[in-house]
Amino acid sequence: MDTLLSRYRNITVLLLVIFAQMVLLAYQVKNGSDVRLIRVWAVTAVTPFARVIEGARGGTQGFLQNYVFLRDSRAENERMRTELGRLKLENQFLKTELATADRAKALQAFQQRSLSKMIGARIIATATGASASAVFVDRGTTSGIEKGMAVVTPDGIVGKVLAAYPTASQVLLATDPSFAAGVVSQKNHVRGILKGLGHGNCRVDYVQNEEKVETGEWFYTSGDDRLFPKGMPVGQVTAARPGNPFQDINVDPAGLAGGLEEVLIILEGVHQEIPDLKTSSEPVYLAPPLPSTSGNTQPAGDPSASTGGAPNTPTLSTDADRLRTHYQDVSDAQNHKFGDNPVGSKAVNFNLPVNPGDKPAAPKTQAPPAAGAAQPAAQKSKPPADAPAQPQTPPAPKPQAQ
Amino acid sequence: MRYSDEHSLMYSQRDTQISRFKAWVLLLVPLAAILFQVYIPLFFQFLAYLELPLIVTVYFALMRRSPIGGLFVGALVGLAQDSLSKNPLGMFGITKTIIGYVAASVGLRLDVDHPLIRLILGFFFFVLHQFIFWALSRGLLAQQVAFETQRTLVLGLLNAIVAVSLFHFLDKLKERA
Numbered sequence: 236m237d238t239l240l241s242r243y244r245n246i247t248v249l250l251l252v253i254f255a256q257m258v259l260l261a262y263q264v265k266n267g268s269d270v271r272l273i274r275v276w277a278v279t280a281v282t283p284f285a286r287v288i289e290g291a292r293g294g295t296q297g298f299l300q301n302y303v304f305l306r307d308s309r310a311e312n313e314r315m316r317t318e319l320g321r322l323k324l325e326n327q328f329l330k331t332e333l334a335t336a337d338r339a340k341a342l343q344a345f346q347q348r349s350l351s352k353m354i355g356a357r358i359i360a361t362a363t364g365a366s367a368s369a370v371f372v373d374r375g376t377t378s379g380i381e382k383g384m385a386v387v388t389p390d391g392i393v394g395k396v397l398a399a400y401p402t403a404s405q406v407l408l409a410t411d412p413s414f415a416a417g418v419v420s421q422k423n424h425v426r427g428i429l430k431g432l433g434h435g436n437c438r439v440d441y442v443q444n445e446e447k448v449e450t451g452e453w454f455y456t457s458g459d460d461r462l463f464p465k466g467m468p469v470g471q472v473t474a475a476r477p478g479n480p481f482q483d484i485n486v487d488p489a490g491l492a493g494g495l496e497e498v499l500i501i502l503e504g505v506h507q508e509i510p511d512l513k514t515s516s517e518p519v520y521l522a523p524p525l526p527s528t529s530g531n532t533q534p535a536g537d538p539s540a541s542t543g544g545a546p547n548t549p550t551l552s553t554d555a556d557r558l559r560t561h562y563q564d565v566s567d568a569q570n571h572k573f574g575d576n577p578v579g580s581k582a583v584n585f586n587l588p589v590n591p592g593d594k595p596a597a598p599k600t601q602a603p604p605a606a607g608a609a610q611p612a613a614q615k616s617k618p619p620a621d622a623p624a625q626p627q628t629p630p631a632p633k634p635q636a637q
Numbered sequence: 638m639r640y641s642d643e644h645s646l647m648y649s650q651r652d653t654q655i656s657r658f659k660a661w662v663l664l665l666v667p668l669a670a671i672l673f674q675v676y677i678p679l680f681f682q683f684l685a686y687l688e689l690p691l692i693v694t695v696y697f698a699l700m701r702r703s704p705i706g707g708l709f710v711g712a713l714v715g716l717a718q719d720s721l722s723k724n725p726l727g728m729f730g731i732t733k734t735i736i737g738y739v740a741a742s743v744g745l746r747l748d749v750d751h752p753l754i755r756l757i758l759g760f761f762f763f764v765l766h767q768f769i770f771w772a773l774s775r776g777l778l779a780q781q782v783a784f785e786t787q788r789t790l791v792l793g794l795l796n797a798i799v800a801v802s803l804f805h806f807l808d809k810l811k812e813r814a
Contacts, residue, residue: 245742248704248705249705249738252708252712253734253735256716259727260725260726263725264778269725269726277716278720280668281675288672359676359679360679362675362722397723
């Protein structure tokens, strides 16, 4: 037995080590949890080195940029300041503008502007594996970071905290295939689920083909996932086409454009409204309404006709409008209010003229012109003789003997 | 000559070729390789395709010529890599355990000091690594990932070229007999 074991010692150890790791793997997959201790050790061992290297790189780069590469330009700038006093103020102004445009300042400004409570973080490493869409940031549980917190930039969402360790946190980027977030389109408020594609772009899933999504339209977080607060920009639609069973919508994530250096982690999210489209508030040109060319287009009960006809008063155009206005005038003339009269009171006589000079309305197709302004209007521009006569009054009930 | 004598002789000859390293080399080189993988791609994204932890594992396994030592180096480097990835612990661990074992077994039978042999081995172990990882992802995690053969072969060649250069550098860290 001993000889057998010693002969197959290598393969036995190999199988044991693989078996132990498979048990570890199975435990994680089955429980959906992680063996946190091992990760904490590894992250705590590696991230301080990454932090030191990043600090050294930043310091070296800053030194080179500030003292070596810009030595001549700084001296030149000093000369210009001395010689051109007028440009001093302008230079100062531009410097302020540049400083405001600086990414860190922009982050800070966004942080102050936003209602959500956020904390800034710097990316110090990427996750291992060539296709890994995850990074490490230099904020951990000691800074109040917890698993599942949203990570954003002023441009848009970046991802979510996958794991928080004492000195650092791992952030799953929005481009990872396992990432998902609830989103809603800006224009038509179409809801969907944002998912990563594993490379630069994302897609929006579960949008019915009947829903209208346009290329160039913005998607915002919907807040439904309880991960990102509502109203954070996500990205612009680069392509939207019908698919089976849902639309194929590609989105370019705005938060990941142009490389990541600093991010904000949302500690306490506050939902915000999705901004309206700018185009909706812009004035829209409307052509002037059609001119009333003849008296027969002016109904008898038209308010503009009975009151002298203000030029800007919109003319009623449909038969239903004319009928309603006529009934209103008839009821007003008889001091009748629809819906307010007690039961048993006298009904409105629709055959009585509205004004003393008016004739009772009759169900004729060629009625006489109405009183008031309709008459002069008819005199000013007479319709062609062969023009079809239009009814000016609604078909009234048959005259009753009173 | 009996089998056991022949066996002993073969291994004793190989034993004379076993390379030894100082403890700090065994500790710092894999750590540096992992640091390289997590930090450098921040600035040079194409370098994410360089599997330095794998190259280092293969090197130590080949040079130490001990299957058990090789598999443990592979397991530790792989688990450290897993800890810094989004994968469950064990994916890189199992992969590199197998790689470490196979590399050490190959090291017992081949002259691994020749650059051409190193180039071929570097290519072979990269492809094998990618294949095992792909098989584990599909088999154990039920992930529907595709094995990109063409891409793997090209990356394998690039990693092999880097491996030859790195092996040459790491040879200088060997303890002299």
